Amino acid sequence: MTKISDITIIDDDAITVFGLRKLISRTVDCDSIISYGNGLLAYDGIKKRLEQKERIPQIIFLDINMPIMDGWEFLEVFIKLPISDKIRINIVTSSIDPFDKKQWDFYKNKSHHLITFNQKPIDWDKIAEITKIV
Numbered sequence: 085m086t087k088i089s090d091i092t093i094i095d096d097d098a099i100t101v102f103g104l105r106k107l108i109s110r111t112v113d114c115d116s117i118i119s120y121g122n123g124l125l126a127y128d129g130i131k132k133r134l135e136q137k138e139r140i141p142q143i144i145f146l147d148i149n150m151p152i153m154d155g156w157e158f159l160e161v162f163i164k165l166p167i168s169d170k171i172r173i174n175i176v177t178s179s180i181d182p183f184d185k186k187q188w189d190f191y192k193n194k195s196h197h198l199i200t201f202n203q204k205p206i207d208w209d210k211i212a213e214i215t216k217i218v
Contacts, residue, residue, distance in 0.1 A: 088112050088215060092141035093119040094126040094158065095176070096150040100204070104145055104176075107211040122150045123158030134165060141171065143215055148177045148184055156187050163195040171197045174214045178204040 091114050095101050101119045108117060118141070120126035126144075133140050148155035155175060162173075175188060185201065192199040200214060 088114045088142050090114070090116045090118070090139050090141040091143045091145070091215075092126060092130070093117065093145045094123060094150070094155070095119070095145065095147035096121045097147070100147070100176075104206065104211075107206065107208055108215065111208060111211045112215045123153030123155060125152075127153065127158055127161050130162070131165060134167065140167065140169075142169075144171060144173045145176050146173055148175060148179055156191070159191045159195075159199070163191070163197065167197075172214070173197050173199045175199065175201045176204055176206055177202070 091108060091112070093101050093104050095104070105117055105119070108114060116139075118129070120129060123146075130140055146155045146158065155177075159173070177184065188199065188201040202210065202214065206214075
């Protein structure tokens with residue numbers, strides 16, 4: 085079983101968060117799984133941890149369509165944070181909009197972080213694949 089210190093889930097759908105937590109806990113040895121209901125809460129939480137020199141997530145599961153700050157807006161501010169580590173950001177979406185694929189292409193080439201695009205639903209095999217540390 086893979087050992088990961090911290091994973092963050094950013095999604096406004098409680099059922100998706102519950103499902104991801106279950107799959108992650110059955111697949112990965114993880115010290116902490118933190119979830120946020122929108123990108124602004126996540127950004128503020130991660131920024132605060134960074135400022136306080138606390139551990140930041142090694143892996144992020146990111147929904148695109150959320151209230152207040154969506155996934156793309158989160159990525160825009162997140163990639164500007166002074167994080168030298170390579171974070172694995174897994175976009176998890178049910179969107180089939182070509183615009184979202186273009187946005188993913190834009191952000192994955194704009195950042196040193198590993199950003200992947202994953203269609204919902206996410207199953208056990210996919211969790212095992214995307215929780216490998218880069």
